[in-house]
Amino acid sequence: MDAKTAHDKARSLIEEANALGGDETVNLIESHIAHNYGLLSRDPVVKAEGAWLHCKSGKKIFDGVAAYSAANLGHGHPLVREALKAFLGSHAPTVLGRFMADPYLALFGRKITQMTGFDKFLPANGGVEGPEAAIKLARRWAHQVKGVKGTPQILYADRCFHGRTLTVTQMFDEDDKVARQGFGPWPEGFKRIAYNDLAAVEASVNENTAAVLVEPIQGEGGINIPDEGYLRSLIELGKRHNFLVIFDEVQTGWARTGELFCWMHEGPEARPDIMCIGKSVSGGFAPVGGILANDELMSLFGPGSHGSTFGGCPISSCIAYAALNAIEEEKLVEQAQKKGEWLMERLNAIAEKAPRIKEVRGKGMMFGIELTQDGPDGHHFTELLLEKGAIIKDTHHWVLRFTPPIVASKEDLEFALGCLEEVFVGQTADT
Numbered sequence: 230m231d232a233k234t235a236h237d238k239a240r241s242l243i244e245e246a247n248a249l250g251g252d253e254t255v256n257l258i259e260s261h262i263a264h265n266y267g268l269l270s271r272d273p274v275v276k277a278e279g280a281w282l283h284c285k286s287g288k289k290i291f292d293g294v295a296a297y298s299a300a301n302l303g304h305g306h307p308l309v310r311e312a313l314k315a316f317l318g319s320h321a322p323t324v325l326g327r328f329m330a331d332p333y334l335a336l337f338g339r340k341i342t343q344m345t346g347f348d349k350f351l352p353a354n355g356g357v358e359g360p361e362a363a364i365k366l367a368r369r370w371a372h373q374v375k376g377v378k379g380t381p382q383i384l385y386a387d388r389c390f391h392g393r394t395l396t397v398t399q400m401f402d403e404d405d406k407v408a409r410q411g412f413g414p415w416p417e418g419f420k421r422i423a424y425n426d427l428a429a430v431e432a433s434v435n436e437n438t439a440a441v442l443v444e445p446i447q448g449e450g451g452i453n454i455p456d457e458g459y460l461r462s463l464i465e466l467g468k469r470h471n472f473l474v475i476f477d478e479v480q481t482g483w484a485r486t487g488e489l490f491c492w493m494h495e496g497p498e499a500r501p502d503i504m505c506i507g508k509s510v511s512g513g514f515a516p517v518g519g520i521l522a523n524d525e526l527m528s529l530f531g532p533g534s535h536g537s538t539f540g541g542c543p544i545s546s547c548i549a550y551a552a553l554n555a556i557e558e559e560k561l562v563e564q565a566q567k568k569g570e571w572l573m574e575r576l577n578a579i580a581e582k583a584p585r586i587k588e589v590r591g592k593g594m595m596f597g598i599e600l601t602q603d604g605p606d607g608h609h610f611t612e613l614l615l616e617k618g619a620i621i622k623d624t625h626h627w628v629l630r631f632t633p634p635i636v637a638s639k640e641d642l643e644f645a646l647g648c649l650e651e652v653f654v655g656q657t658a659d660t
């Protein structure tokens with residue numbers, strides 16, 4: 230196709246999207262896309278900037294979940310956007326067989342290992358590929374290094390969330406029928422233990438244990454924050470009993486909790502053997518994720534043992550390289566610390582006046598607002614908040630997750646606090 234035809238055709242594709250009405254958009258999605266997600270709003274989002282989503286109807290919505298922490302840098306961060314434009318203008322390849330050398334992968338690799346302090350990065354596409362790769366690596370380590378003769382065992386926690394591939398689907402709580410029912414049989418070699426319970430780890434560890442896999446704060450499970458020292462002690466136990474520790478930082482990573490990674494709150498002794506990352510590593514511009522580990526461990530993955538066509542491809546690597554630079558330039562960790570402290574005070578002040586709020590818990594800019602169970606559940610409040618103009622979304626029925634973009638200004642955050650105040654204090658009589 231010649232350049233002029235491509236230019237005109239591309240414009241017409243964008244115009245086609247712009248011309249699509251609200252109902253038409255929803256009807257097409259419902260007709261042609263699998264119904265594995267429900268829509269909270271029927272008003273399509275046509276533009277996103279910083280902390281704000283702009284809808285077809287003209288309504289502006291504050292993204293109080295930052296696209297599940299994929300937009301810690303806000304939507305459309307200018308540094309990533311400009312890097313992407315320049316990348317496309319340079320005619321660099323967007324995808325290459327990984328058997329070819331790519332300068333963007335080289336720069337991304339150097340940057341991510343420098344920032345995290347691990348020797349090696351294994352790139353992947355999106356969050357769930359992290360735990361998947363980590364489990365493979367832990368099993369190989371168990372067979373080849375630890376010398377496990379039977380089935381290597383992975384311990385995982387109650388109320389965890391590691392994504393939705395087959396391996397990790399069994400990890401949903403047994404009463405979560407929607408997530409689990411009809412997907413068995415489950416892969417062998419996994420055991421559920423209580424979260425935030427070191428005795429449960431000790432009681433379950435045996436000579437076949439390959440790894441313990443946990444989130445440093447459980448996000449999807451309701452913003453469950455373990456006791457101080459839990460993460461560090463897991464590492465100690467791992468050393469004592471010869472098993473690996475995997476921290477899934479897909480949601481807690483990239484400054485969300487007020488440190489670059491959540492385990493860092495407990496100091497260098499809490500560094501895991503394998504760390505899973507995703508979401509904001511791409512500034513929300515592309516599905517990027519992966520795992521980090523030291524040389525010795527990562528060397529168990531040789532050519533042919535793991536990989537994917539798009540994992541670490543040039544366009545993703547360029548985007549992620551720019552996003553990591555933006556995380557530093559924005560001093561995202563400091564922003565999360567400062568705004569997080571201020572938000573916690575403000576949220577607690579609202580909670581004191583709101584009979585339906587049982588507790589506010591959080592770290593950095595990752596908050597859970599737990600409701601009392603004597604009235605409508607979290608979904609009802611999510612809908613009320615959306616009417617006011619903020620996405621603050623329920624999880625596990627009784628917890629509202631508030632994880633706004635870390636770059637959101639105080640004025641933006643005041644707006645979200647105002648919505649919470651109106652819904653929980655202004656309207657308590659109605660609920």
Ligand SMILES: Cc1ncc(COP(=O)(O)O)c(C=O)c1O
Pocket residue numbers: 297355356357358390391392393444448449477478479480481507508
């Ligand atoms: C802790 C954790 N791990 C893994 C995932 C899966 O990420 P993705 O949905 O990008 O596959 C998520 C997603 O929310 C998550 O919170």
